[in-house]
Amino acid sequence: MSVLVTGGAGYIGSHVVRLLQQRGDDVVVVDDLTNGVRERIGDAVLVPADVAADETLPVLESALREHAVDSIIHFAAKKQVGESVQRPAFYWKQNVGGLANVLTAAENCGVGRLVFSSSAATYGAPDVDLVREDGGNSPINPYGETKLVGEWMARAAGRAWGLRSANLRYFNVAGAGWDDLSDTAVLNLVPIVFSALDAGRAPVVFGADYPTPDGTCIRDYVHVLDLAEAHLAALDGLDRGLEHDVFNVGTGTGSSVLEVLAEIRTATGSTVEPELRERRPGDPPKLVADVSRIEQELGWTAKKSLSDIVSSAWRGWRSRG
Ligand code: WQD
Numbered sequence: 001m002s003v004l005v006t007g008g009a010g011y012i013g014s015h016v017v018r019l020l021q022q023r024g025d026d027v028v029v030v031d032d033l034t035n036g037v038r039e040r041i042g043d044a045v046l047v048p049a050d051v052a053a054d055e056t057l058p059v060l061e062s063a064l065r066e067h068a069v070d071s072i073i074h075f076a077a078k079k080q081v082g083e084s085v086q087r088p089a090f091y092w093k094q095n096v097g098g099l100a101n102v103l104t105a106a107e108n109c110g111v112g113r114l115v116f117s118s119s120a121a122t123y124g125a126p127d128v129d130l131v132r133e134d135g136g137n138s139p140i141n142p143y144g145e146t147k148l149v150g151e152w153m154a155r156a157a158g159r160a161w162g163l164r165s166a167n168l169r170y171f172n173v174a175g176a177g178w179d180d181l182s183d184t185a186v187l188n189l190v191p192i193v194f195s196a197l198d199a200g201r202a203p204v205v206f207g208a209d210y211p212t213p214d215g216t217c218i219r220d221y222v223h224v225l226d227l228a229e230a231h232l233a234a235l236d237g238l239d240r241g242l243e244h245d246v247f248n249v250g251t252g253t254g255s256s257v258l259e260v261l262a263e264i265r266t267a268t269g270s271t272v273e274p275e276l277r278e279r280r281p282g283d284p285p286k287l288v289a290d291v292s293r294i295e296q297e298l299g300w301t302a303k304k305s306l307s308d309i310v311s312s313a314w315r316g317w318r319s320r321g
Pocket of ligand 1: 079081118119120121170171172173187188189190192193203204205206207217218219257280283
């Protein structure tokens, strides 16, 4: 297979690039290196470009033709919820415009397979025990809106010219498959807590009065290597012809903020007590995936535990240069 991976030098993308390389696929990475890191992609070809820029369309098309690409995995996008609320037009331009370029190039070059990074942010704040793909979408921020629109764009390309796509709705991704590919951003719970501990500050818990067993929010934390394997399963599934084009990628098991902090105490040996604060606006009390569709249709299931996630994230965190 010859696969073009946009955003392949990023945290999640680079895990997928490495798995593709390990199984012998040819990989071309398109990444503008704003968050990506060149060293993460090994000897994969790098095309340095902002996927959403107008001038990138011919660049994408020549990369697809030159490397006889047959499949695209599209990660390159902006992913900060708060920033999307502050700068909605920028998010629409980058996330929707970037995918528009990818789809145009794919159509013009006859590339018929796409795996798209979607998000559980498409669901908003559903009041259900386990979130199903067909339970409805009500995104509550521009980030989630752009991901939902992305799914619609891919589906419309399927109807218009036969694109086969799999849209993967990620839940809370954390951990590291290899130390050198660990998450360098301090934007989500696990790295935020590591950063606080390094600085000698107490980790902060946003809200301990939710209607959950210990009062803190529950999320579905999925190991980045499990998530990366789901992309390969999706890519391979596209050849078989799938019944659905949208899949939750999670574990089906929820963990509360306090449970994550307990794992972090075990992994780090820290004894610092967390500070309980006010709720953070916009946080749903519980977001856990129903994973039956991806298990049945793609034969994929998460293998790693919360303890694997936290311990691998901590190893990667300490190995940063
Ligand atoms: C997890 C839990 C916080 C920091 C976001 C996006 C989502 C997806 C993943 C991309 C929450 C709590 C956090 C802290 C805390 N992104 N928390 N103290 O908000 O579930 O999901 O990232 O697709 O779209 O919304 O992730 O890691 O920010 O928070 O108590 O210092 O940890 O309130 O309950 P979230 P998160």
